[in-house]
Amino acid sequence: MIDRAAVEAVLNAIPDPATGRGLVEAGVAEGLTVTADRAGFVIEVPAARVAAYAPVRDAAEAALKAMPGMSRVSVILTSEAPAPARKASLSREAVDQGRPRAPVPTDRPSHVRRVIAVASGKGGVGKSTVSVNLAAAFARAGWSTGILDADVHGPSLPTMLGLSGQPEYRDGMMEPRRAHGLLAMSVGLLTRSDDAMIWRGPMASQALTQMLTQTRWGTEDQPLDVLVVDLPPGTGDVQLTLIQKTPLDGVVIVTTPQEVALADARRAHTLFQRVGVPTLGLIENMTGDVFGRGGGEAEAARIGAAFLGDLPLHADVRRAGDAGSPLAEGEMAARFDAIVVRVMAAG
Ligand SMILES: Nc1ncnc2c1ncn2[C@@H]1O[C@H](COP(=O)(O)OP(=O)(O)OP(=O)(O)O)[C@@H](O)[C@H]1O
Ligand SMILES: [Mg+2]
Missing domain, CATH: 3.30.300.130 (Fe-S cluster assembly (FSCA))
Incomplete structure (x- = not known):
């Protein structure tokens, strides 16, 4: 020890x-x-x-x-990163989070059994869509589930779960919002929606740490079974700092079948390996005639990770996201249920 x-x-x-x-x-x-x-x-x-x-x-x-x-x-x-010119006024909470140089707490969030990140090397591959629907599938499988939108540059959880308004504070902790059977917290709830999301690296990682450790995800009597974290896309310094400071039990990597996205997925896998976070598997999203198919499975085999499944481009998926509710039934929901079974087996 x-x-x-x-x-x-x-x-x-x-x-x-x-x-x-x-x-x-x-x-x-x-x-x-x-x-x-x-x-x-x-x-x-x-x-x-x-x-x-x-x-x-x-x-x-x-x-x-x-x-x-x-x-x-x-x-x-x-x-x-050099400090950007402040273009937007952030809410007081967000500014407090950016206050520099206080020691950053890196303890695990209390009363949370597993923290699983959803990541992608490339933006726009459907990472947030997968995060929300994966969380919903965990909940269907009977696990108490939370979702944390850590994408400080483009939070999408408020739209995808139909959330608005600032979270309540009680006894020094933020209360997560409840939506569609999930507990949810997003940096998008901490800033005014018209604020541009310009955060320096340290500020971004402090915001994440606070949402992780100062949100009442679970209690002693009712611990949370799994917390799904939607990370910002990419493999740069910000991501590196975030994942280094976040106690993750595993990561699910989302890719599209295209060669560029696959190369980025490989980079993401390498980044997580460097910091000792196991890759639970790869998901190929937007499979079909437009982007091709099969690349995700081949890439998973190449890097020695599990292949968790593919998700075709499907109008239901986009509609559900735009409407602010995760998929609850039908073919696409069933695919997420199958992915959850494999994640549970991997983790
Ligand atoms: N399988 C799918 N079928 C149809 N539409 C999809 C599918 N997956 C994602 N989309 C749509 O693609 C768009 C991008 O998805 P999403 O926002 O989840 O990507 P992201 O990787 O989180 O992007 P960002 O890098 O900006 O965070 C959304 O409009 C979403 O509804
Ligand atoms: Mg996203």
């Missing part, structure tokens, strides 16, 4: 070049996660300082790997 205090002591023996203090003391080791045999954290610095911190990352990685009982270490060095 790796002890958190021991990890912190090892990191504090390495000086931060900027302040001369130990890495944990100086607040450089962000999102430090320690489990029985693993440790990881993120170092996020201005782009100009990345080179100066590369030796620090290497030293930290080497020192942690040398600890007895340590099987996997992941130290990620990433640069802060």
Whole structure:
């Protein structure tokens, strides 16, 4: 068993070049996660300082790997995106979330049994559609299910579940919204809908951490069986920081049958592997005459992941999304039920 205090002591023996203090003391080791045999954290610095911190990352990685009982270490060095000009006024809650440099909580959300992310390398492949309908299928299978829309740049859960209005706060926690048998939280509920979604990397990851850990997903008496997290598309720094700081039990990767999307799916798989999150499987979406078919299954075999199923382009799917309710019955809902059976077997 790796002890958190021991990890912190090892990191504090390495000086931060900027302040001369130990890495944990100086607040450089962000999102430090320690489990029985693993440790990881993120170092996020201005782009100009990345080179100066590369030796620090290497030293930290080497020192942690040398600890007895340590099987996997992941130290990620990433640069802060330059602060964008504030084009929109964010609500007070959202601004509070962006307040810099408070230690970021990375604890698991309490009373949640499993956290499963839905990811894609490429945007627009149907990740949010899959997240919502996968969550609905988990609920049909009898699991208490939550869905978290972590797509800070383009939250779509409010539309797809027909939600609006700010969440209520009670006893220091946000109450998730209830819709279609699911508990739901979206960054889209925390900002005014006409606000442009311009978030810097650290702000985005803090918003996610707060939605994860400060939403009352479950209680001691009624824990949540599964929380489905709709991640923003892509495999850049923002995604890396998010997944490093989020305690994920597994990821489902969505792709279309097209070659470009498949290459991006492979990249996403590699990214999750690097941070020790198992790929539960691939889903091929929009299968059919337009985009082709079969690429997802072949790609899954290539990367050694399970193939969870394909979903044809189907007008019901788009209609359900636009109407603000997940699929509840019919051929497409049955396909999601079959996917859930395979996810449950994989996880
Ligand atoms: N199998 C399908 N059949 C028909 N329409 C679909 C299907 N899957 C997704 N769509 C439609 O495609 C559009 C994009 O889907 P969605 O918003 O889920 O993609 P996304 O990957 O989450 O996109 P983004 O990268 O912007 O977050 C939506 O209008 C959705 O209704
Ligand atoms: Mg989306």
